[in-house]
Amino acid sequence: MDSDNEFLDNVDSGNVSxxxxxxxxxxxxxxxxxxTERQLDTEEYQxxxxxxxxxxxxxxxxxxxVNVVLKLSTPxxxxxxxxxxxxKEKLFEKYFDGNPEEFFKCAHVINPFSKGTEAVRxxxxxxxxxxxxxxxSLLPPDSMTGLECGHRFCLxxxxxxxxxxxxxxxxxxxxxxxxxGCDILVDDVTVTKLVPDTRVKVKYQQLIxxxxxxxxxxxxxxxxxxxxxxxxxNYAESRLVRCKCGHVFCFxxxxxxxxxxxxxxxxxxxxxxxxxxxxxxxxAANTKECPKCSVTIEKDGGCNHMVCKNQNxxxxxxxxxxxxxxxxxxxxxxxxxxxxxxxxxARDAQEKLxxxxxxxxxxxxxxxxxxxxxxxxxxxxxxVKQKMEEMxxxxxxxxxxxxxxxxxxxxxxxxQTLMYTYVFAYxxxxxxxxxxxxxxxxxxxxxxxxxxxYLERDITSENLADIKQKVQxxxxxxxKRRTVLLDHVHEGYEKDWWDYTE
Amino acid sequence: MLKLFKKTxxxxxxxEIIIEPKELKTPPLSKCGKPLxxxxxRWERRLHKELMSLIKEPPPGxxxxxxxxxxxxxxxKINIKGFEGTLYEGEDFQLLFKFNxxxxxxxxxxxxxxxxxxxxxxVYSNGxxxxxxxxxxxxxxxxxxxxxxxxxxxxxxxxxKKRPPDNTLYVKTCNKNPKKTKWWYHDDSV
Ligand SMILES: [Zn+2]
Ligand SMILES: [Zn+2]
Ligand SMILES: [Zn+2]
Ligand SMILES: [Zn+2]
Ligand SMILES: [Zn+2]
Ligand SMILES: [Zn+2]
Numbered sequence: 001m002d003s004d005n006e007f008l009d010n011v012d013s014g015n016v017s018x019x020x021x022x023x024x025x026x027x028x029x030x031x032x033x034x035x036t037e038r039q040l041d042t043e044e045y046q047x048x049x050x051x052x053x054x055x056x057x058x059x060x061x062x063x064x065x066v067n068v069v070l071k072l073s074t075p076x077x078x079x080x081x082x083x084x085x086x087x088k089e090k091l092f093e094k095y096f097d098g099n100p101e102e103f104f105k106c107a108h109v110i111n112p113f114s115k116g117t118e119a120v121r122x123x124x125x126x127x128x129x130x131x132x133x134x135x136x137s138l139l140p141p142d143s144m145t146g147l148e149c150g151h152r153f154c155l156x157x158x159x160x161x162x163x164x165x166x167x168x169x170x171x172x173x174x175x176x177x178x179x180x181g182c183d184i185l186v187d188d189v190t191v192t193k194l195v196p197d198t199r200v201k202v203k204y205q206q207l208i209x210x211x212x213x214x215x216x217x218x219x220x221x222x223x224x225x226x227x228x229x230x231x232x233x234n235y236a237e238s239r240l241v242r243c244k245c246g247h248v249f250c251f252x253x254x255x256x257x258x259x260x261x262x263x264x265x266x267x268x269x270x271x272x273x274x275x276x277x278x279x280x281x282x283x284a285a286n287t288k289e290c291p292k293c294s295v296t297i298e299k300d301g302g303c304n305h306m307v308c309k310n311q312n313x314x315x316x317x318x319x320x321x322x323x324x325x326x327x328x329x330x331x332x333x334x335x336x337x338x339x340x341x342x343x344x345x346a347r348d349a350q351e352k353l354x355x356x357x358x359x360x361x362x363x364x365x366x367x368x369x370x371x372x373x374x375x376x377x378x379x380x381x382x383x384v385k386q387k388m389e390e391m392x393x394x395x396x397x398x399x400x401x402x403x404x405x406x407x408x409x410x411x412x413x414x415x416q417t418l419m420y421t422y423v424f425a426y427x428x429x430x431x432x433x434x435x436x437x438x439x440x441x442x443x444x445x446x447x448x449x450x451x452x453x454y455l456e457r458d459i460t461s462e463n464l465a466d467i468k469q470k471v472q473x474x475x476x477x478x479x480k481r482r483t484v485l486l487d488h489v490h491e492g493y494e495k496d497w498w499d500y501t502e
Numbered sequence: 503m504l505k506l507f508k509k510t511x512x513x514x515x516x517x518e519i520i521i522e523p524k525e526l527k528t529p530p531l532s533k534c535g536k537p538l539x540x541x542x543x544r545w546e547r548r549l550h551k552e553l554m555s556l557i558k559e560p561p562p563g564x565x566x567x568x569x570x571x572x573x574x575x576x577x578x579k580i581n582i583k584g585f586e587g588t589l590y591e592g593e594d595f596q597l598l599f600k601f602n603x604x605x606x607x608x609x610x611x612x613x614x615x616x617x618x619x620x621x622x623x624x625v626y627s628n629g630x631x632x633x634x635x636x637x638x639x640x641x642x643x644x645x646x647x648x649x650x651x652x653x654x655x656x657x658x659x660x661x662x663k664k665r666p667p668d669n670t671l672y673v674k675t676c677n678k679n680p681k682k683t684k685w686w687y688h689d690d691s692v
Contacts, residue, residue, distance in 0.1 A: 134643055180643050180644045
């Protein structure tokens with residue numbers, strides 16, 4: 001394996017599956033038992049990453065498959081397929097059991113088998129000049145053209161009409177005939193023939209490709225900015241997919257991979273956060289005051305253990321709860337849980353703060369906290385790479401230093417999972433299983449914070465072998481806690497343990 | 503000994519950052535109102551032809567204010583009479599048509615103007631008209647004449663003189679150009 005690629009992505013081409021997610025084992029160095037990915041997801045989810053050309057190619061294949069049966073013209077089939085959101089089974093079903101008149105009418109296509117079409121064709125073979133109803137010019141028939149509906153306009157007017165629709169209105173597959181009240185659609189071959197300008201043609205091609213991907217249930221554009229790949233699946237499901245650009249997301253909803261919470265709750269949550277953005281802005285702010293000396297403190301790393309840099313203060317505290325770090329550090333990390341009793345006391349003290357808001361803020365705060373830490377940890381990759389190079393100049397081989405990168409990988413995974421556990425927990429009703437879940441969450445949270453802290457502090461007093469052993473122990477423990485938590489949530493989905501508040 | 507991670511930044515008091523507001527510069531407005539585009543002669547020819555046929559064979563109750571058109575081919579005033587036997591019998595209304603250089607591929611902007619704005623469930627008191635062929639259902643094969651006919655028939659079929667239910671709010675908040683409004687077309691049966 002090429003070392004440069006390790007920091008980008010490990011997907012080469014063609015078929016990829018979630019089975020190899022995060023699987024960067026380096027033979028001798030890794031204990032297979034502790035590094036295995038969560039087993040629940042190992043049933044293969046087949047998908048393909050398609051380039052724009054492959055999307056166009058795929059489109060043609062579907063058209064051809066349908067045409068083997070229907071034997072219509074390619075442009076007509078394309079319009080029909082688009083009407084049925086590229087679901088060919090649905091198209092066949094409607095085609096074979098409905099009445100053909102109705103079938104073509106709904107798809108805004110002239111029935112190619114109806115006799116009227118012939119009449120139109122004959123009419124248009126006449127020889128005398130015709131008047132274009134748009135520019136009012138009298139023109140020879142060969143300067144006039146139209147669709148099967150029989151509405152004819154001059155070539156110049158068609159060109160301007162289509163150009164306006166494409167460039168100004170951004171229409172592609174849904175441009176209808178220029179005649180008033182006529183809903184017959186202009187097919188792609190006609191558009192390409194009538195519009196000579198390459199710029200407009202390119203735009204048109206983009207528009208129809210875009211509508212193909214967007215209305216097709218088995219395709220999704222990679223949501224990453226500027227990425228032009230699309231993911232193609234065999235059946236649509238909430239599953240992890242990894243684009244060739246490296247972006248990992250949920251196929252069903254397009255959001256970042258959000259295990260263990262389900263798409264619908266995440267969607268609700270994101271909407272809620274947007275609606276409440278004013279309340280949340282102040283919480284999301286990246287600064288807090290030292291609870292002891294009130295110096296403003298900026299969080300610049302992912303770890304929640306803060307030390308006030310005011311030399312006269314040096315207070316050790318927790319970024320999340322602003323409480324002293326002492327109980328956190330020695331016992332388990334203690335601020336993941338929205339303790340009902342404590343909340344009640346807080347409510348009594350501040351009656352102004354409505355309990356629902358307080359509850360929301362509790363989860364929101366923790367959700368945002370992990371999201372922000374994750375951003376910092378992505379920066380950590382750069383510094384890790386540098387460290388690994390330094391280590392190689394000392395006494396370790398390339399393979400031997402991979403544990404550091406692996407540690408950051410796992411740290412990011414855990415943060416991402418934790419972040420979404422707060423969305424899950426926010427909508428969860430309290431029961432015995434939800435309490436087990438909260439314990440798992442607490443365990444994962446403390447394990448993650450310990451790993452994060454260890455990676456961020458200067459490690460000077462130990463030798464490399466010791467450091468390696470400690471880092472590995474910590475990330476293996478994190479992985480284990482993450483697996484336990486996710487397995488439990490999944491078991492709950494299967495056994496219907498989860499009750500929701502809404 | 504090897505230092506694994508070096509903090510790049512100390513946790514120090516965050517200094518205040520003052521963002522200076524950038525001066526807003528309004529772009530110079532072009533002196534010539536009409537931007538150049540497409541094929542001006544085709545655009546003018548079509549409008550001329552429409553104008554001629556409206557003057558020669560006007561639909562009943564419709565007259566073009568030729569003086570206004572002579573000043574500016576892209577803005578026409580058109581008078582329209584309330585038909586006999588309708589709620590608007592004996593009333594005179596005036597429509598303003600504005601054409602941009604994409605006409606007829608882009609629809610004309612049409613509003614009632616003057617002191618008599620018809621009281622009608624699809625006409626706002628500022629003269630804006632809720633009529634789908636003026637936006638979504640516009641086709642370049644439609645014309646000034648067909649728009650006038652649609653508006654005349656809209657008035658004729660009215661059974662109760664009243665303003666649209668959202669008139670007050672709409673007039674207060676709408677864009678000056680009715681084409682900028684995202685219309686929810688009122689029930690045509692009114
Ligand atoms: Zn023409
Ligand atoms: Zn037509
Ligand atoms: Zn991508
Ligand atoms: Zn999802
Ligand atoms: Zn302090
Ligand atoms: Zn805390």
